[in-house]
Amino acid sequence: MEFRSLSVILWLIVFIHYGQTQALPRATLYIVEPESPVYTGGSVTLKCEINTYDEWTFQWYKQDKQHRWILVSQAEYYTVNRDTLTIREHAVIHGDPHLCRGERRDRPKVSQYSNSVALPVNALPTATLTVEPEGPVFTGGSVTLKCEIQSHSNWRYQWYKGSSRTAVSQSETNTFTIRSAADQDQYWCRGERDDRPSSSQPSNTVTLTVKGEAKAVLSIKPDKHVFRGEAVTLRCDIQWGRDTECKYSWYKEANTLYSSSTTQEFRFSPAEESHSGNYTCSGEDIGNSGYSQSSDAVTLTVTGLPRATLTVEPEGPVFSGESVTLKCEIQSHSNWRYQWYKGSRRTAVSQSQTNTFTIRSAADQDQDQYWCRGERDYRPTSSQPSNTVTLTVKDTSPEVSLMVSPSRAQHFITDSLSLSCEGQSDSTGRRVRRYTHSEKVSDCSSGWGSVTGSTCSISSLSTSHTGVYWCESESGESSNPVNISVTNGAVILDSPVHPMTEGDTLTLRCLYHDPKPSNLTAEFYKNGSLLQTQTIHTVSKSDEGLYHCKHPERGESPQSWISVKGLLRSEASFSVLSLLSRVMAASPYLLVSIILGLKCYKARGEN
Numbered sequence: 001m002e003f004r005s006l007s008v009i010l011w012l013i014v015f016i017h018y019g020q021t022q023a024l025p026r027a028t029l030y031i032v033e034p035e036s037p038v039y040t041g042g043s044v045t046l047k048c049e050i051n052t053y054d055e056w057t058f059q060w061y062k063q064d065k066q067h068r069w070i071l072v073s074q075a076e077y078y079t080v081n082r083d084t085l086t087i088r089e090h091a092v093i094h095g096d097p098h099l100c101r102g103e104r105r106d107r108p109k110v111s112q113y114s115n116s117v118a119l120p121v122n123a124l125p126t127a128t129l130t131v132e133p134e135g136p137v138f139t140g141g142s143v144t145l146k147c148e149i150q151s152h153s154n155w156r157y158q159w160y161k162g163s164s165r166t167a168v169s170q171s172e173t174n175t176f177t178i179r180s181a182a183d184q185d186q187y188w189c190r191g192e193r194d195d196r197p198s199s200s201q202p203s204n205t206v207t208l209t210v211k212g213e214a215k216a217v218l219s220i221k222p223d224k225h226v227f228r229g230e231a232v233t234l235r236c237d238i239q240w241g242r243d244t245e246c247k248y249s250w251y252k253e254a255n256t257l258y259s260s261s262t263t264q265e266f267r268f269s270p271a272e273e274s275h276s277g278n279y280t281c282s283g284e285d286i287g288n289s290g291y292s293q294s295s296d297a298v299t300l301t302v303t304g305l306p307r308a309t310l311t312v313e314p315e316g317p318v319f320s321g322e323s324v325t326l327k328c329e330i331q332s333h334s335n336w337r338y339q340w341y342k343g344s345r346r347t348a349v350s351q352s353q354t355n356t357f358t359i360r361s362a363a364d365q366d367q368d369q370y371w372c373r374g375e376r377d378y379r380p381t382s383s384q385p386s387n388t389v390t391l392t393v394k395d396t397s398p399e400v401s402l403m404v405s406p407s408r409a410q411h412f413i414t415d416s417l418s419l420s421c422e423g424q425s426d427s428t429g430r431r432v433r434r435y436t437h438s439e440k441v442s443d444c445s446s447g448w449g450s451v452t453g454s455t456c457s458i459s460s461l462s463t464s465h466t467g468v469y470w471c472e473s474e475s476g477e478s479s480n481p482v483n484i485s486v487t488n489g490a491v492i493l494d495s496p497v498h499p500m501t502e503g504d505t506l507t508l509r510c511l512y513h514d515p516k517p518s519n520l521t522a523e524f525y526k527n528g529s530l531l532q533t534q535t536i537h538t539v540s541k542s543d544e545g546l547y548h549c550k551h552p553e554r555g556e557s558p559q560s561w562i563s564v565k566g567l568l569r570s571e572a573s574f575s576v577l578s579l580l581s582r583v584m585a586a587s588p589y590l591l592v593s594i595i596l597g598l599k600c601y602k603a604r605g606e607n
């Protein structure tokens with residue numbers, strides 16, 4: 001307000017002195033430097049001109065925030081040089097109004113105020129800094145910084161690290177590559193050039209984070225334990241923390257290079273035992289020259305498929321009409337489905353959930369080689385083919401058979417026993433043999449009986465006579481063996497020594513050592529369960545089992561296995577495995593007898 005009042009008084013004085021006919025000289029203000037445009041951070045020079053009269057001195061005014069014109073003089077931000085005013089760097093503010101006026105000793109002593117000039121300040125070009133790859137990098141990896149300035153050209157680029165104001169690098173290109181990253185810090189850039197604008201604004205900062213080397217992780221599909229013939233895939237995963245083009249290398253047994261490719265997976269099929277070993281992998285970041293740490297070793301084990309083993313019961317040749325059971329055993333894994341093959345055919349003749357396959361009545365067309373294999377829904381999906389077994393079917397019955405008198409399986413001590421070899425031809429050369437735990441295989445003539453022709457007689461039985469007996473001809477043909485048990489107990493079961501035939505009648509009786517009890521009533525059991533009757537009028541395969549009797553005073557008899565054969569011949573005539581599977585619940589006495597039978601059967605086969 002004071003300044004405006006002073007200006008009015010001054011104008012009145014001039015008007016009175018000169019009159020109304022002559023105006024004061026007019027000052028003109030304009031920008032001398034730079035020509036155009038003005039950029040932030042640059043200096044500006046204003047020039048004040050009055051075209052009439054000489055010896056002017058100049059005054060400079062700037063409008064403050066309250067819109068008052070204040071006189072400026074030589075100060076920190078201004079340089080006055082007669083008719084020019086230079087506003088120094090960093091004091092130039094966009095839109096700041098300035099004006100000037102001249103003064104002199106003679107008349108006219110002042111000029112009019114000049115026009116007002118607002119400083120047109122343009123912001124410096126913006127620099128933008130990007131980093132490739134983005135995100136953390138691993139020790140030893142390559143990083144590229146890129147400084148982009150959209151306007152103007154011919155920039156020189158300066159690169160700064162941390163809080164330092166000294167450039168760590170300067171280049172004509174707008175990229176700066178750190179070849180082997182080690183230090184993490186903040187980076188920024190700026191451009192400089194010879195023309196205006198001579199510099200850009202500082203860029204944004206980017207933070208470089210350096211991690212330890214990326215760790216490779218090796219996995220194996222479908223599993224670290226595979227089977228021969230399966231396909232195996234090795235996969236190498238590396239968490240680079242960014243998208244990258246990578247080269248993968250697989251090693252077997254330490255540093256032996258096994259394969260190398262730009263894909264994460266390496267596959268070999270079919271797998272062989274030779275592929276077993278310790279595998280590792282590593283990766284190379286191709287674009288950034290970085291390397292990962294090697295993975296931990298993973299052990300691949302390749303084994304053969306589980307082996308199937310085929311057995312046949314009974315062993316050796318069978319006769320027409322007999323039953324034959326094939327058994328396929330696979331020791332490892334479970335839930336197998338069993339397939340049965342005959343001869344050279346690759347199509348299974350049968351498939352089952354159980355591991356046995358029974359030919360109910362063997363005939364000549366069944367004679368061939370057989371083998372089996374297992375299949376399942378899980379790995380391993382199949383077993384190896386089993387061994388082959390040859391089934392031989394004969395048309396005739398054995399040449400020789402053993403007759404036992406009395407014809408029962410159980411006997412008391414001191415009883416007598418007669419064993420006779422009978423057949424379709426002359427009985428000359430036939431002998432009775434037995435197997436016991438103490439004597440192994442021996443002939444009747446060795447002292448445990450007396451020989452008359454083809455008959456062996458035992459005058460007084462003892463428990464040592466318990467064993468398996470059979471007839472054997474000079475040609476090596478053997479009869480079906482029978483089991484003889486001798487007990488020193490008071491009760492025995494009158495059970496048949498030979499297998500019964502389906503449809504026969506079975507009558508169970510208890511026999512007693514003298515003296516006989518007055519009460520002959522007894523209970524009869526099958527497989528430990530009480531029977532409601534002692535007579536089975538029509539026996540069938542379901543009647544097979546372990547039988548014994550029990551007297552209320554004399555006690556229990558030993559157990560005997562009663563088997564039933566088909567109308568022709570059956571595997572029930574002598575099935576060692578069947579006997580053993582059912583004898584576990586029997587008395588130790590009977591168990592010893594069956595074991596002796598098994599050993600005898602094997603020994604007879606060896607002889």
